[in-house]
Amino acid sequence: MRVTTPMPSCDALSRRRANTATLFSLLLFLAISPLASCGKKDAGALQQKMGPRIKWQYKSAAMAVSHPAIGPDGTIYVGAHEGLLALSPDGRLLWQAGIGEAGTPVISEDGTIYLDTWHGSLFGASKDGQLIWRPAYGLIGFNAPPALGANTTLFCLNNVSDIYVFRPKQSNEKLWSLDTFREGMLGAETVLPGSARVGVISTTAAPILTRNDSVILPRQNFLHSVSIGGTPEWDLELSPGGLGQAAMAEDGTIYVGDDRSILYAVDSSGIKKWRFDISGSVQGSPVIDTAGVVYFTAGDAVYAVNPDGNLKWRFSPLQRLGLSTSPVLAADGTLYVGGDFALIALSPDGALQWNLRVYSPTSSPTIGPDGTIYFACSYSWICAVENKGSPLMQSAWPKQFHDLANTSNSLHSAL
Secondary structure, eight states, X not given: OOXXXXXXXXXXXXXXXXXXXXXXXXXXXXXXXHHXXXXXXXXXXXXXXXXXEEEEEEEOSSSOOOOOEEOTTSOEEEEETTEEEEEOTTSOEEEEEOOXXXXXXXXXXXXXXXXXXXXXXXXXXXXXXXXXXXXXOOOSOOSSOOEEEGGGEEEEEOTTSOEEEEXXXXXXXXXXXEEEOOTTOTTOTTEXXXXXXXXXXXXXXXXXXXXTSEEEEEETTEEEEEETTSOEEEEEEOOSSOEEEEEEOTTSOEEEEETTSEEEEEOTTSOEEEEEEOSSOEEEEEEEOTTOOEEEEETTEEEEEOTTSOEEEEEOOSSOXXXXXXXXXBTTSOEEEEETTEEEEEOTTSOEEEEEEOXXXXXXXXXXXXXXXXXXETTTEEEEEEOSOOOBOOSSBOSTTSSTTOOOBTTSOOO
16 A cells, blocks of 8 residues: 655745754854853964964055154154155054155154154144144254154254254244354364265264253264253264164163174263174164163174173074164064064064064064054055064163154153
8 A cells, every 4th residue: 555645834844944044053153152252362362373464554655754653642653755644553544744855753742743854844743733833944954853852852963963952832943053063163162073064964863862961962973972951061982984873771871883883882971881893784773671681783683782792692594684674672572673575573582483574664663552563664655563462662772762752762751
């Protein structure tokens, strides 16, 4: 006898499908719920496993983008041929002030941005990009930003080695100046040694401000100390070549490199403590950690030198990386340095952590409060790299121009 099995109704089929979907959803929920419960901690661990990545890149319409400054709200300021630019932490252009050939910005305590230009002008801009200070001075040209002292005092060292001091909140007139020797200036009391020649850039460094109300001037082959009122304190003919950017340790020791492959240590009274011979010119500024160890780039190597002048370690990769910028120190001891098409991270003991392919850095890096690493790259870009979130080290001199605001002032907080 043939038995015919009745076919299920459409309603029965729909119920079976619904039950199957419900069971699948339940199993999927049970599978992923342990991952979801881990929350931000596991997300952070995943990001750390992934390693560094390019967060964003912003292309300026002009060349020669400067070393960045970072404001308290995270705004990034850079100078360029087209003007002063303000970028948001996520890489959006907030505003642009029309300042031709703008140099590296410096941020004052009230948020005003000060900068000099490659053709010798000085400017101050408000936080929303309005020009609020513009003294009528033509000061030949600048290759480094002013140092920022108390009472919003700007110490400006031009590229022929003259120093001019202004107090923008009080006047457009200079407070005082000291000039480099020129023909016809014999007998002048304010003449600095060396020589000033039209068309010859003899100084590319910024002044630095000490804890003892002195101004240190690395200019030509001389290192000087001048009081904040303009009185010369000491002069030291230090090098047969040209001096670069200086840095200052907690005990007042000044570290400065030259273009003749030497790093010098000079005490606060102007006496040379030691010299460290290297291979290649020192790039940019030395930086100093919380233990007083000095780090710098020279040739295709990064050096770590103890405060007594003895080598701690030297990083020189087997594969040439074209190291080209000053290092910057993160709070966890990591050093970041720019190379050819690369941002390079070194551990505190000088081992290579990683090498991220980026547009070639053209300024030393800086580090935002959230650990994002910012630098000028490929001459017309600003690059932001995300790593593991360690901010700038709070040491005597963790980066070029000392702090996030680029004040070159040892009394200013690094952050």
